[in-house]
Amino acid sequence: MIAPAWRWGTCGLLLCGVLLAAALGAGLPLQEWLANPQADARLGLVVWEIRLPRALLALVIGAGLGAAGAALQALLRNPLAEPGVLGISSGAALGAVLAFYSGLSLAFAPALPLGGFIGALVVTVALSLLAARASNTATLLLAGVALNSLLGAIVALVLSLAPNPYALYEIYFWLMGSVTDRSMVHLALAAPPLLLGIAVLVRAARPLEVLVLGEEIATTLGLDVRRLRQRVILGTALAVGPGVAVAGAIGFVGMLVPHLVRVLVGSARPRILVPLSAIGGAALTLFADLLSRSPLLPVELKLGVISALLGAPAFLLVALRLREGATR
Amino acid sequence: MILQAEALHCLRDGKVVLDGLSLQLEAGEVLGIIGPNGAGKSSLLMALACLLPLASGRLVLEDQDPRRLAPQARARRLGYLPQEPSLAWPLTVRELVGQGRYPHPANPEADARAVDFALARTGLVALAERILTTLSGGERARAHLARLLAGEHAVLLCDEPVAALDPYHQLAFLALLQTLAREERAVAVVLHNLPLAAHWCDRLLVLQEGRAVASGTPDVILTDELLGEVFRVRGVRDAQGRLLSLAPTS
Numbered sequence: 237m238i239a240p241a242w243r244w245g246t247c248g249l250l251l252c253g254v255l256l257a258a259a260l261g262a263g264l265p266l267q268e269w270l271a272n273p274q275a276d277a278r279l280g281l282v283v284w285e286i287r288l289p290r291a292l293l294a295l296v297i298g299a300g301l302g303a304a305g306a307a308l309q310a311l312l313r314n315p316l317a318e319p320g321v322l323g324i325s326s327g328a329a330l331g332a333v334l335a336f337y338s339g340l341s342l343a344f345a346p347a348l349p350l351g352g353f354i355g356a357l358v359v360t361v362a363l364s365l366l367a368a369r370a371s372n373t374a375t376l377l378l379a380g381v382a383l384n385s386l387l388g389a390i391v392a393l394v395l396s397l398a399p400n401p402y403a404l405y406e407i408y409f410w411l412m413g414s415v416t417d418r419s420m421v422h423l424a425l426a427a428p429p430l431l432l433g434i435a436v437l438v439r440a441a442r443p444l445e446v447l448v449l450g451e452e453i454a455t456t457l458g459l460d461v462r463r464l465r466q467r468v469i470l471g472t473a474l475a476v477g478p479g480v481a482v483a484g485a486i487g488f489v490g491m492l493v494p495h496l497v498r499v500l501v502g503s504a505r506p507r508i509l510v511p512l513s514a515i516g517g518a519a520l521t522l523f524a525d526l527l528s529r530s531p532l533l534p535v536e537l538k539l540g541v542i543s544a545l546l547g548a549p550a551f552l553l554v555a556l557r558l559r560e561g562a563t564r
Numbered sequence: 565m566i567l568q569a570e571a572l573h574c575l576r577d578g579k580v581v582l583d584g585l586s587l588q589l590e591a592g593e594v595l596g597i598i599g600p601n602g603a604g605k606s607s608l609l610m611a612l613a614c615l616l617p618l619a620s621g622r623l624v625l626e627d628q629d630p631r632r633l634a635p636q637a638r639a640r641r642l643g644y645l646p647q648e649p650s651l652a653w654p655l656t657v658r659e660l661v662g663q664g665r666y667p668h669p670a671n672p673e674a675d676a677r678a679v680d681f682a683l684a685r686t687g688l689v690a691l692a693e694r695i696l697t698t699l700s701g702g703e704r705a706r707a708h709l710a711r712l713l714a715g716e717h718a719v720l721l722c723d724e725p726v727a728a729l730d731p732y733h734q735l736a737f738l739a740l741l742q743t744l745a746r747e748e749r750a751v752a753v754v755l756h757n758l759p760l761a762a763h764w765c766d767r768l769l770v771l772q773e774g775r776a777v778a779s780g781t782p783d784v785i786l787t788d789e790l791l792g793e794v795f796r797v798r799g800v801r802d803a804q805g806r807l808l809s810l811a812p813t814s
Contacts (some may be wrong), residue, residue, distance in 0.1 A: 503654075
C-alpha cells in the first residue's frame with residue numbers, strides 16, 4: 237500500500253506544480269516577459285508581489301487543512317471530523333477578530349496570526365477535554381458542532397459591536413476566506429507555524445495507525461494515547477490557526493480531501509492519508525482559488541465560498557455513504 | 565511463573581469490580597477465567613493488561629512490576645485481545661497483523677518475519693491481502709489472534725475470543741490457543757462456555773462479585789455445587805463425569 241501511495245504523492249506534487257504555474261502565469265504574456273524581463277517591470281511585480289504570495293498561501297493553508305482533517309479523523313475515529321465542523325476554524329476566526337478589534341494587530345503585526353492560533357488552540361484543548369469525557373465520538377462531534385455555533389455567534393456579537401460599518405464590512409468579507417491581496421508578509425507570518433504544524437501531524441501519523449483498534453488496544457501496544465492526543469491537537473492548532481488568521485475561514489477542505497484521497501488511493505491508513513491529504517489540500521485550495529478568480533465569473537468569488545460550494549455536497553455524500561454502511 | 569497478581573482491588577465508576585483477587589500464570593498453560601456476568605472477568609484481564617488503575621494489590625511480571633515498565637517494554641511482554649475489536653478504518657489482514665509489531669523497535673525484516681509467522685500459524689496466508697471486513701467471523705477472530713501473535717508476547721490475555729464464533733471455529737480457535745500456550749507462552753482466557761472451558765483450559769479460576777471462589781483443574785472444581793451456587797445451572801455429564809452441557813436447575 238505504501239508504494240502506490242508514493243506514486244499518488246508524486247502525482248499530487250506535480251499537480252500542485254501545474255496549478256502553481258497556472259496561478260502565476262495565467263493570462264500574462266509570459267514569453268515576451270521571459271525574453272526581456274526588463275521591458276515591463278509591472279509584470280514582474282504582478283507575478284512576484286501579487287500572484288506568488290497568494291498562490292503559496294493557498295498551498296500552505298490547504299496543506300494544513302488537509303493534514304489536520306486527516307489526523308483528526310483518525311484521532312476521533314470519525315470520518316466526519318474536520319477543523320471547521322468541530323469549531324476549530326471558528327475559534328481561530330474569533331481569536332483573529334479579537335486581535336483585530338483590540339487594535340493589537342495594528343500595533344503588532346504577528347498578533348493577527350497569533351490570535352488565530354490561540355483561538356484554534358483554545359477550541360482544540362476544549363475539544364480534547366470533551367473527548368476525554370465524552371462516552372463516544374458522536375457526542376464529541378455534537379459538542380463540536382455546538383461549540384462551532386457558539387463561537388460563530390460570539391464572532392457575530394463582536395461584529396455587531398463594531399465601531400464603524402466600514403470595518404464591519406471589511407471583517408465580514410475577510411471571514412469568508414480569501415487569499416486575495418495577501419503579501420509576502422502574510423506568508424512569512426503564517427507559513428512557519430503552518431509548516432511546523434503539518435510536520436507535527438505527519439510525524440504523528442505512525443502512532444495514529446495503532447488507534448485503528450481503539451484506544452484500549454493501542455494502550456496495550458505501548459502507545460501513550462494521551463500524549464498522542466496532545467500532539468495531534470497542538471499540530472491541528474498550528475496547522476489551521478495561522479491560516480484562518482491571515483486568510484479567514486476556508487471550510488470543508490479538511491473534510492473533503494481525506495475522503496478524496498481515501499477513494500483514490502484505496503486506503504485510510506493515517507501514514508498514507510495525512511501526508512497525501514496535505515498535498516491534496518494544497519492542490520484543492522489552490523485550484524479553488526484559481527476558480528474564484530476565473531475570468532469566466534462575473535465577479536471574483538471568495539475562496540471560502542468556492543471551497544464550501546465544493547465541500548458541502550461532498551460532506552452530504554459521505555454522510556449518506558456512511559448510513560449505507562459502505563465503508564468497504 | 566510469568567505473571568502473578570496479589571490481592572488486586574479495583575474500582576470502576578465507584579463500584580468494586582475486583583475485591584482482593586490473586587492469581588498466578590505459568591508459561592505453557594491455559595488459564596480459563598469463568599464466572600457469571602458482572603463477576604469481574606473482563607476487569608481482571610484489563611487489570612492484568614495494566615489498563616485499570618489498582619486501588620491496592622501487586623502485579624509481578626517476570627520479577628518486575630509491569631505498571632512501572634515503559635509502555636512499549638510492557639507491551640512487548642503482555643498482549644491483550646478484547647472482545648471483537650472494531651476497526652476505525654478498513655485494513656487488510658496483513659496490515660492488521662502488522663499493528664502487533666508496534667511495541668518492537670522498527671525493523672522491517674524482523675517485522676515481516678513475525679507477521680508471516682503469525683499468518684502461517686493462524687492459517688491466514690491465503691487471506692493476507694483481503695480487507696478484514698470482507699472475512700467471516702471465524703477468519704476475523706483468527707486475524708485478531710494473529711495480531712496478538714505477531715507481537716511475540718510472553719503473556720496472552722484474551723477476553724471471550726470465541727463468543728461470536730460457530731462451534732467449529734470455537735474449537736479450532738481454542739485448540740490453536742492451547743498449542744500456542746504449549747510453546748512457552750502463558751495464556752489467560754475469559755470464557756462463558758463452561759464445557760469448552762472444561763475441555764481446553766489447564767486450570768480454571770472462578771470469579772463471583774470480584775472474588776475468586778474456586779481455582780484448580782476443571783475436573784476438580786466444576787462440581788455440581790459450584791455450578792449451582794455460582795452459575796445457577798446444573799451440569800449434564802457423560803459416563804466419565806465430564807461436563808457435556810448445562811441445564812436449568814429446576
